[in-house]
Amino acid sequence: MNSHLENNIKPVIYVENLTKIFGKFTAVNSISFEVNKGEIFGFLGANGAGKTTAMKMLCGLLKPTSGRGFVAGFDISKEPERVKASIGYMSQRFSLYDDLRVWENFRLFGGIYGLKEREISETTERMLHELGFTQERNTMVKSLPAGWKQKLAFSVAIIHNPGIVFLDEPTGGVDPKARRQFWELIYGAAERGITIFVTTHYMDEAEYCSRISIMKDGTIDALDTPANLKLKYGVKSMDEVFYQLASSKG
Amino acid sequence: MKNSDISVEVKGVSKNYSSVKALEDISLSVKKGEMFGLIGPDGAGKSTLFRILTTLILPDSGTAAIEGLDVRQDYKSIRKIIGYMPGRFSLYGDLTVQENLSFFASVFGVKVSDNYSLIENIFKDIAPFGDRRASRLSGGMKQKLALSCALIHKPSVLFLDEPTTGVDPVSRREFWQMLERLKTDGITIVVSTSYMDEALLCDRVALIKEGRVLSSDSPRGVIDSYQNTLLAIWGEDMHSLLKDIRSYGEIKSIYSFGQEHHIAIDKNLYNINYIDSLAKKLEATGHRNFHIKVIAPTIEDCYMEFSANKN
Numbered sequence: 075m076n077s078h079l080e081n082n083i084k085p086v087i088y089v090e091n092l093t094k095i096f097g098k099f100t101a102v103n104s105i106s107f108e109v110n111k112g113e114i115f116g117f118l119g120a121n122g123a124g125k126t127t128a129m130k131m132l133c134g135l136l137k138p139t140s141g142r143g144f145v146a147g148f149d150i151s152k153e154p155e156r157v158k159a160s161i162g163y164m165s166q167r168f169s170l171y172d173d174l175r176v177w178e179n180f181r182l183f184g185g186i187y188g189l190k191e192r193e194i195s196e197t198t199e200r201m202l203h204e205l206g207f208t209q210e211r212n213t214m215v216k217s218l219p220a221g222w223k224q225k226l227a228f229s230v231a232i233i234h235n236p237g238i239v240f241l242d243e244p245t246g247g248v249d250p251k252a253r254r255q256f257w258e259l260i261y262g263a264a265e266r267g268i269t270i271f272v273t274t275h276y277m278d279e280a281e282y283c284s285r286i287s288i289m290k291d292g293t294i295d296a297l298d299t300p301a302n303l304k305l306k307y308g309v310k311s312m313d314e315v316f317y318q319l320a321s322s323k324g
Numbered sequence: 325m326k327n328s329d330i331s332v333e334v335k336g337v338s339k340n341y342s343s344v345k346a347l348e349d350i351s352l353s354v355k356k357g358e359m360f361g362l363i364g365p366d367g368a369g370k371s372t373l374f375r376i377l378t379t380l381i382l383p384d385s386g387t388a389a390i391e392g393l394d395v396r397q398d399y400k401s402i403r404k405i406i407g408y409m410p411g412r413f414s415l416y417g418d419l420t421v422q423e424n425l426s427f428f429a430s431v432f433g434v435k436v437s438d439n440y441s442l443i444e445n446i447f448k449d450i451a452p453f454g455d456r457r458a459s460r461l462s463g464g465m466k467q468k469l470a471l472s473c474a475l476i477h478k479p480s481v482l483f484l485d486e487p488t489t490g491v492d493p494v495s496r497r498e499f500w501q502m503l504e505r506l507k508t509d510g511i512t513i514v515v516s517t518s519y520m521d522e523a524l525l526c527d528r529v530a531l532i533k534e535g536r537v538l539s540s541d542s543p544r545g546v547i548d549s550y551q552n553t554l555l556a557i558w559g560e561d562m563h564s565l566l567k568d569i570r571s572y573g574e575i576k577s578i579y580s581f582g583q584e585h586h587i588a589i590d591k592n593l594y595n596i597n598y599i600d601s602l603a604k605k606l607e608a609t610g611h612r613n614f615h616i617k618v619i620a621p622t623i624e625d626c627y628m629e630f631s632a633n634k635n
Contacts (some may be wrong), residue, residue, distance in 0.1 A: 120492040122462025122477050220366035247489035249518045251366045251631045275492050278582035320494045
């Protein structure tokens with residue numbers, strides 16, 4: 075066992091000099107940070123800054139070129155399969171099966187995560203109830219409105235009660251009302267102790283995070299609470315913080 | 325208004341998909357050179373309207389015309405004078421940046437050089453990546469390429485279905501600066517968006533919900549028609565403030581707005597003592613260090629109000 079895995083107050087994510095190089099292109103350039111249990115961590119940055127690459131490494135989907143990282147206590151380079159089993163992941167594109175009914179999606183993902191039949195049906199019922207979707211149990215996912223699909227995808231991503239869930243632009247293209255309903259789900263999960271790692275391009279949503287990092291050209295240029303970042307850059311909104319950081323020529 | 329001033333005219337258009345009513349008796353008109361926004365929840369029918377106006381599907385009833393050309397009879401002529409950026413990435417991922425542009429030019433029977441001045445400002449940012457496959461571009465660059473391709477034949481009317489979804493704030497701002505420039509070239513732009521700061525940049529917006537147009541007005545007009553009294557509250561433990569205030573039940577709505585929550589109250593229920601009594605209630609529940617004040621609504625508050633009866 076690695077020494078800091080034995081530590082009781084270990085962070086849920088621990089990353090040190092994490093780097094990914096594709097050919098001559100350094101997508102992620104030696105980033106280091108920690109995320110603590112129960113935090114809502116906002117992972118921001120311009121398009122092409124390296125967010126998706128970093129996130130794929132954290133989820134055990136991509137092997138780092140150098141540096142190291144631990145997620146939910148497992149080494150992302152050496153134990154990617156155990157990382158995958160311990161996390162939830164909601165991809166940028168819609169991650170459910172359109173041609174399956176609502177309950178079938180729960181059944182499928184519950185099975186993939188190795189839950190027992192009974193756990194799956196109990197969790198499905200509880201989640202459908204919480205979402206107010208009990209009438210939609212037998213509805214084909216493709217005929218649900220986009221905002222509903224996103225909420226459903228989030229619930230399916232945490233069906234195995236992971237310690238941490240990764241959300242890649244979960245509210246992209248979602249209207250203002252549905253976005254807020256989605257964030258109430260995020261808060262609910264965080265209150266139950268699930269750590270949230272989320273990317274977004276909506277700067278009002280950045281305000282809802284405990285801490286945020288802003289990536290640019292493969293490095294993390296800023297990392298703090300929204301309040302401290304606004305103070306540091308002498309501005310009133312996260313929009314202005316982002317604009318100052320991302321538009322400055324590095 | 326003379327007919328020749330109108331670029332897009334929709335009269336009584338309905339469209340059903342089997343049992344689902346996607347559009348119900350929609351009417352609106354867009355003036356030449358106008359920047360016109362379509363705003364509404366997911367599934368309101370915005371994309372269906374785009375597909376009718378770009379002659380990809382036919383309405384079940386009603387009429388629609390682009391620059392005086394009918395979407396049924398004159399669809400071939402319409403296709404030559406419009407540009408369309410559909411909601412999903414519409415380029416060929418396996419073709420390079422340059423190949424995509426040449427392809428779309430050839431489809432419309434023009435050369436890239438014919439109208440290059442129109443797209444120069446947009447395309448110059450991605451030109452250095454001319455040999456890169458479109459699938460390997462970042463979100464912001466993909467949108468610039470898609471816009472360039474939609475403009476290559478110098479259309480009179482541009483239809484943009486959520487062009488900035490997934491685009492970062494800086495690229496979004498750049499994208500809208502480009503649209504402003506196209507407007508000065510006299511191009512009519514019809515654009516849908518889920519970003520309310522973008523709605524504010526339109527000359528007029530139509531609020532669409534469940535297949536119907538609720539109103540079309542200037543952003544200022546939409547804001548001026550807001551009926552509630554609006555309060556902002558901010559302080560410690562924002563999430564429990566939200567839950568507690570919602571549980572009091574006497575408000576119309578409370579939603580997060582970045583670092584504040586906005587509370588909508590029926591105008592008739594609001595009086596000079598309202599804030600004091602709300603504050604006392606919150607203190608009794610254990611809240612400390614919060615601030616409440618009356619604020620002016622934003623267009624996003626108007627959106628929340630008009631979509632209030634849903635779900």
